[in-house]
Amino acid sequence: MKAAVIYKSKSGYTKNYAQWISETLGAELLQGTEVKIENLNEYNTLIFGGGLYASGINGIKAIKKSINRYPTKNIIVFVTGASPGREEEIDSVFKRNFTEQEQGAIKFFYYRGGFDYSKCSAIDKVLMKMLEVILKNKKELSPDERGMLNAYKTPMDFTKKENTNELIDYVMSL
Numbered sequence: 001m002k003a004a005v006i007y008k009s010k011s012g013y014t015k016n017y018a019q020w021i022s023e024t025l026g027a028e029l030l031q032g033t034e035v036k037i038e039n040l041n042e043y044n045t046l047i048f049g050g051g052l053y054a055s056g057i058n059g060i061k062a063i064k065k066s067i068n069r070y071p072t073k074n075i076i077v078f079v080t081g082a083s084p085g086r087e088e089e090i091d092s093v094f095k096r097n098f099t100e101q102e103q104g105a106i107k108f109f110y111y112r113g114g115f116d117y118s119k120c121s122a123i124d125k126v127l128m129k130m131l132e133v134i135l136k137n138k139k140e141l142s143p144d145e146r147g148m149l150n151a152y153k154t155p156m157d158f159t160k161k162e163n164t165n166e167l168i169d170y171v172m173s174l
């Protein structure tokens, strides 16, 4: 098996997972911004990682392009988000980002990443400030929303190597 882990990471959470996966599998680690999909022919397993931004997956274009171009390769996608990743949320992200045909062509995983306001780009800071205002104006907050609000002051990092175990087992079984 020759595998590559191709990731896009704005603040480092997806990068943590990508590094753990590539180390454990002995797979090549490639930064999404530097990868041309046409040049991935030598691998039979492609593992894509990207953060969730307003429920969209960072790097989704390259993933879709690969599904089209390489129908016989194993394609695995993992996404990281700040939310705990309840089953219905994960399902909705999966269905929102991929057509039925694409869903059948990939194996999908969700990992909890984190949130660090200081590492956000200028545009993301504006978006996240808007969310902060919305949350602060809410009368009642869910525990997740309260956690999110606290994270503006104290960054949160939920990345854990063992979260990748299922993906590792899956790839090893191919």
Ligand SMILES: Cc1cc2nc3c(=O)[nH]c(=O)nc-3n(C[C@H](O)[C@H](O)[C@H](O)COP(=O)(O)O)c2cc1C
Pocket (backbone or CB within 6 Å): 008, 009, 010, 011, 012, 013, 014, 015, 050, 051, 052, 053, 054, 055, 056, 058, 080, 081, 082, 083, 112, 113, 114, 115, 116, 120, 124, 125, 127, 128
């Ligand atoms: C503008 C913005 C939008 C976000 N939207 C979501 C979201 O819809 N769902 C979620 O779970 N996390 C969301 N997050 C949190 C990121 O997905 C989380 O920090 C992720 O682990 C980032 O990975 P990266 O640093 O590798 O890019 C958002 C963060 C920012 C800055």
